[in-house]
Each structure stands twice: as C-alpha cells, then as structure tokens.
Amino acid sequence: MAHLFDSLKLRGVEFANRVVVSPMCQYSCTNGFATDWHFVHLGSRAVGRAAAVIAEATAVTADGRISPRDLGIWTDDHIEPLRRVFAFVAEQGSVPGIQLAHAGRKASTSEPWNGGKPISPPQGGWTPIAAPSPLAFADGYQVPHALSVPEITALVEAFAAAVRRAHAAGAKLVELHAAHGYLVHSFLSPLSNQRTDQYGGSFTNRIRMLCEVVTAARKVWPEEYPLWVRISATDWTEGGWTVEESVELARILKPLGVDLIDSSSGGNVSSAKIPFGPGYQVAFAEQIRRESGVPTGAVGMITDPAQADQIIRSGQADVVILARQFLRDPYWPLLAARALGTDIQWPVQYERAKQK
Ligand SMILES: Cc1cc2nc3c(=O)[nH]c(=O)nc-3n(C[C@H](O)[C@H](O)[C@H](O)COP(=O)(O)O)c2cc1C
Structure with a gap:
C-alpha cells in the first residue's frame, strides 16, 4: 500500500513523493514574463521537497489571460525566464x-488585491472575449464572442505551441487547465456551451475541443513526460457538468495520452453552492480513479499530514495537490514527513534543522 512519501513513476518521470504544489496565479508579470518572484515562489517549494511544482495558469494567448499580470507562454521570448526557474526546481529533485x-469568458479581470473584477480596455483589459457561446460568466463580465470553428482550431494550435515552448523551457510535466470555468471547461459544460455544431450539444461534442487539445499536445510533448488534465469534476449545479461525465471523460482521455486527472470542482457558475470543508473534493478523485482506472490527484483543503497520507494509503488518489497550505508553509513536506515519522532527505543546506 502506497503512502505519502512513496515515490511514483509516471511514464519516464519519477516523483519523489506524492505531494504536489498546485498551480497558483501570482499576478506578478508584465506581458506574461516570469520574474524573480516566480523563481523564489516556485523554487522555495522545490527546496521544501514537493515532488512536483506546477507553475500557475500560464496563458497560451495574450487574450487568454485572467488578468494583465498573468504568466504567459504565447511567444518564444517567454521561454528563457521560465527555463531559469524550471532548471532550479529540477536541480532540487522536484519535477x-x-x-x-x-481564461475564456473569465478573461480580462483585475488582480485579486485590486478587486478581481472584470476590467474594460480603458482599464487595461481587452475585448473580444472567447467562449463557446455568447453567455457572460456573471453580472459585470463582458458578453463573450462565440468562437468560429477556425478560431477553435487556432486555439487548439495555440495550446500545442505552448506545450512545445514548455518543453523548450525545461518543464517535465504539463497540466492542461480544463477546470474552474475557463475556456476548456466552458466547452465541457452544457450551462456555458449552447452550440449546435460539432462542438456543442452531446457529451461527445462538448468534450471535442479538450480531446483535440490533448491530441495536439501529445504530438509535441515527449512520450516520456506525463500529461495531466485539471477538470472541475462537477459544476455543483443542476443541468451542469457531472461527476459521471468526468468519469467517462477520464476513460476517453487516457488512450489519448493523459496520465492523471487533477480533480477540482466548480468555477463555471457564479451562484453555485459549494460545500467547502476539509478534503471536500477528494471523493471526486476517488470516484474517477475507481471507475475509470485513471490515476488522479486530490485537491482542495488538504492541509494535515495524516489527512494527506490517508488519502494516498486508502487509494483515493495517487497524489495530493496542495495550494494554500503551501503559501502558509513552503517547506510543508519536510515537516509532514517528520510528523508521519518518515525519514526524507532535507536539502543539505538545511540539514541542521532536521532534528528538533
Ligand atoms: C492564490 C491562488 C491562486 C490560484 N491559481 C490557480 C491557478 O492558476 N490554476 C488553478 O487551476 N487553480 C488555481 N488556484 C486554485 C488552487 O490551485 C486549488 O485548486 C485551490 O486553492 C484549492 O486547494 P487548497 O484548499 O489547497 O488551497 C489558485 C488558488 C489560490 C489560493
């Protein structure tokens, strides 16, 4: 039975343990370029011995940013500053x-500390906003432009170009963001996708864009590197995307080359009632793993070493993916291992702090 500090191999990549840093927007870029902030933010969590550190939602096109300060990878110029960050993370033994x-119809907003609200072009935002259908996310958001089929094809190619650049920058793990109401999720859910062409209507049509992105990504992403997809397992709303659909999606994505489903939830319906609480999304990772046979990552209010260990030991997920707890403590794995009585190697520079 695996435990939290057992290694995991996905394709040719070895993860030293089961603790992963969740992608977290830092809203700290100009024109999408990584900065020293990213070096320190991602680098310190690698020093803290996370098995993998996933850089934040990184925009595949300039207008696909959530805010003007998002990280981006829409030109080859974005590669170099990322390369420095990824090289350091890898040097620490982290993936x-x-x-x-x-960002789809949730693009063009301000940073959270400036309100996180939609902004117009005079305020530094942009238009038009891309979506499957002309349905605004919520009050105050722009009514998006319904993408034409050639525009969808161009976006699939933008994802593939971004994957190629991620490889050039030294990433060894790519996660495609198909959750939280952003573009790909908005295609999956019948609440945001009301198209009548081959990209809307039936389940097969709604998942078509994601399947195309995965297929295009796999063509340029090395065979030996894992590809993950983050989904919102449910919209938490009647008539929306369901856990059963998530299971079916996982079964379909696996043969296309997806190695793990990162099982988040929500984000597509502003009024959804979500029962937040410790481990509130773990059951989705468990159900998807059990019913599809595809490895999963559990995320959402996982904060305690025993809780995280139990998720792995009981086979609810293959990895735990922590976000806010890693903002509280970049070295969480070091102290979690100690709490669980497991001996892991600390960075030699910090060895003298290993014993209490
Ligand atoms: C500051 C911050 C930024 C986030 N940015 C992203 C992101 O870029 N991509 C993403 O999929 N989720 C993002 N999230 C969601 C987290 O990855 C995670 O799914 C969520 O916070 C629940 O996990 P937690 O309870 O461990 O924080 C963000 C969360 C926080 C707190």
Whole structure:
C-alpha cells in the first residue's frame, strides 16, 4: 500500500513523493514574463521537497489571460525566464510542471488585491472575449464572442505551441487547465456551451475541443513526460457538468495520452453552492480513479499530514495537490514527513534543522 512519501513513476518521470504544489496565479508579470518572484515562489517549494511544482495558469494567448499580470507562454521570448526557474526546481529533485490555460469568458479581470473584477480596455483589459457561446460568466463580465470553428482550431494550435515552448523551457510535466470555468471547461459544460455544431450539444461534442487539445499536445510533448488534465469534476449545479461525465471523460482521455486527472470542482457558475470543508473534493478523485482506472490527484483543503497520507494509503488518489497550505508553509513536506515519522532527505543546506 502506497503512502505519502512513496515515490511514483509516471511514464519516464519519477516523483519523489506524492505531494504536489498546485498551480497558483501570482499576478506578478508584465506581458506574461516570469520574474524573480516566480523563481523564489516556485523554487522555495522545490527546496521544501514537493515532488512536483506546477507553475500557475500560464496563458497560451495574450487574450487568454485572467488578468494583465498573468504568466504567459504565447511567444518564444517567454521561454528563457521560465527555463531559469524550471532548471532550479529540477536541480532540487522536484519535477518542474506548468499549467497551460486560456481564461475564456473569465478573461480580462483585475488582480485579486485590486478587486478581481472584470476590467474594460480603458482599464487595461481587452475585448473580444472567447467562449463557446455568447453567455457572460456573471453580472459585470463582458458578453463573450462565440468562437468560429477556425478560431477553435487556432486555439487548439495555440495550446500545442505552448506545450512545445514548455518543453523548450525545461518543464517535465504539463497540466492542461480544463477546470474552474475557463475556456476548456466552458466547452465541457452544457450551462456555458449552447452550440449546435460539432462542438456543442452531446457529451461527445462538448468534450471535442479538450480531446483535440490533448491530441495536439501529445504530438509535441515527449512520450516520456506525463500529461495531466485539471477538470472541475462537477459544476455543483443542476443541468451542469457531472461527476459521471468526468468519469467517462477520464476513460476517453487516457488512450489519448493523459496520465492523471487533477480533480477540482466548480468555477463555471457564479451562484453555485459549494460545500467547502476539509478534503471536500477528494471523493471526486476517488470516484474517477475507481471507475475509470485513471490515476488522479486530490485537491482542495488538504492541509494535515495524516489527512494527506490517508488519502494516498486508502487509494483515493495517487497524489495530493496542495495550494494554500503551501503559501502558509513552503517547506510543508519536510515537516509532514517528520510528523508521519518518515525519514526524507532535507536539502543539505538545511540539514541542521532536521532534528528538533
Ligand atoms: C492564490 C491562488 C491562486 C490560484 N491559481 C490557480 C491557478 O492558476 N490554476 C488553478 O487551476 N487553480 C488555481 N488556484 C486554485 C488552487 O490551485 C486549488 O485548486 C485551490 O486553492 C484549492 O486547494 P487548497 O484548499 O489547497 O488551497 C489558485 C488558488 C489560490 C489560493
């Protein structure tokens, strides 16, 4: 039975343990370029011995950013500053990962500390906003432009180009962002996708864009590197995307080359009632893993070493993916191992702090 500090091999990549840093937007870029902030933010969590560190939602096109300060990878110029970050993460024995994203109808907003609200072009935002259908996310958001089929094809190619650049930058793990109401999720859910062409309507049509992105990504992403997809396992709303559909999606994505489903939830319906609490999304990772046979990652209010260990030991997920707890403590794995009585190697520079 695996435990939290057992290694895991996905394709040719070895993860030293089962603790992964969740992608977290830092809103700290100009024109999408990684900065010293990313070096320190991602680098310190690799020093803390996370098995993998996944860089925040990184925009595949400039207008696919959530805010003007998002990280991006829409030109070859974006590669170099990322390369420095990923090289350091890898040097620490952690797997350098990147989440590739397009914000869809939730694009063009301000940073959270400036309100996180939609902004118009005079305020530094942009238009038009891309979506499957002309349905605004919520009050105050722009009514998006319904993408034409050639525009969808161009976006699939933008994802593939981003994957190629991620490889050039030294990433060894790519996570495609198909969750939280952003572009790909908005295609999956019948609440945001009301198209009548081959990209809307039936389940097969709604998942078509994601399947195309995965297929295009796999063509340029090395065979020996894992590809993950983050989904929102449910919209938490009647008539929306369901856990059963998530299971079916996982079964379909596996033969296309997806190695793990990162099982988040929500984000597509602003009024959804979500029962937040410790481990509130773990059951989704468990159900998807059990019913599809595809490895999963559990995320959401996982904070305690025993809780995390239990998720792995009981086979609910293959990895635990922590976000806010890693903001509280970049060295969480070091102290979690100690709490669980497991001996892991600390960075030699910090060895003298290993014993209490
Ligand atoms: C500051 C911050 C930024 C986030 N940015 C992203 C992101 O870029 N991509 C993503 O998929 N989720 C993002 N999330 C969601 C987290 O990855 C995670 O799914 C969520 O916070 C629940 O996990 P937690 O309870 O461990 O924080 C963000 C969360 C926080 C707190």
